[in-house]
Amino acid sequence: MAKNKSTGVLVRSGAHLELDSHPIDHYERVDRYPAEATEAIQQHVREILRWIGEDPDREGLRRTPERVALALQYLTQGYHQDPRAILEAALFEEDYSEMILVRDIQIYSLCEHHLLPFFGKAHVAYIPNKKIVGLSKIPRVVDVFARRLQVQERLTIQIRDALEEVLQPLGVAVVIEAQHLCMMMRGVEKQHAITTTSAMSGEFLKEATRAEFMRLINGG
Numbered sequence: 001m002a003k004n005k006s007t008g009v010l011v012r013s014g015a016h017l018e019l020d021s022h023p024i025d026h027y028e029r030v031d032r033y034p035a036e037a038t039e040a041i042q043q044h045v046r047e048i049l050r051w052i053g054e055d056p057d058r059e060g061l062r063r064t065p066e067r068v069a070l071a072l073q074y075l076t077q078g079y080h081q082d083p084r085a086i087l088e089a090a091l092f093e094e095d096y097s098e099m100i101l102v103r104d105i106q107i108y109s110l111c112e113h114h115l116l117p118f119f120g121k122a123h124v125a126y127i128p129n130k131k132i133v134g135l136s137k138i139p140r141v142v143d144v145f146a147r148r149l150q151v152q153e154r155l156t157i158q159i160r161d162a163l164e165e166v167l168q169p170l171g172v173a174v175v176i177e178a179q180h181l182c183m184m185m186r187g188v189e190k191q192h193a194i195t196t197t198s199a200m201s202g203e204f205l206k207e208a209t210r211a212e213f214m215r216l217i218n219g220g
């Protein structure tokens with residue numbers, strides 16, 4: 001058991017998955033998963049399995065409802081986390097006033113229309129105004145918003161607004177590049193389409209700053 005300081009969430013990282021004889025604990029378990037929600041989701045997953053023509057009691061599927069319930073709760077744990085508290089846990093006074101960029105932050109989220117994953121990279125930059133934040137808090141905040149049901153546009157804006165609100169910087173820029181399984185595995189079935197969204201504020205609304213940010217995220 002490890003206590004995650006910034007979110008107050010208990011996380012247990014189990015190493016093994018032994019079917020049938022042990023509880024499943026290979027997911028990180030967060031103490032906020034209410035047991036009654038896990039139970040209710042399990043029941044519904046059983047029904048879904050039936051309705052797609054499966055036998056939920058066959059050996060391979062016997063614990064699938066529990067696994068799905070835990071996975072779904074893990075993938076949506078962002079509803080129980082407070083991004084502002086995460087940022088406030090590591091704020092430092094500093095006179096640095098150049099751009100700070102964390103790029104290529106891996107994201108996995110769920111599209112709210114189909115509950116299918118979209119995944120890709122987020123690039124987050126800000127120009128501080130006397131306050132800087134611990135670097136790791138930026139990907140943590142990205143995860144908090146990604147682990148909810150999302151559209152890519154809202155995810156992008158929520159990350160910008162959380163940084164804006166807590167850091168009150170000279171500007172924030174967020175770009176997300178993602179592929180949506182709902183457009184790949186079904187629907188239009190386009191395997192190579194990448195969606196790019198951006199949200200900027202303050203200095204990043206100026207062409208020169210924006211151009212520098214774009215050059216940096218493109219590896220320039």
Ligand SMILES: Nc1nc2c(ncn2[C@@H]2O[C@H](COP(=O)(O)OP(=O)(O)OP(=O)(O)O)[C@@H](O)[C@H]2O)c(=O)[nH]1
Pocket residue numbers: 111112113150151152153180182183186187188
């Ligand atoms: N803007 C936006 N749209 C998204 C996102 N994720 C999925 N979608 C789209 O949400 C739309 C839902 O459209 P609908 O016509 O109601 O659903 P659908 O019949 O399943 O649509 P198709 O995917 O075209 O088969 C689709 O166009 C998806 O591509 C996202 O992050 N942002």
Ligand SMILES: [Zn+2]
Pocket residue numbers: 111112113114115116180182183
């Ligand atoms: Zn979708």
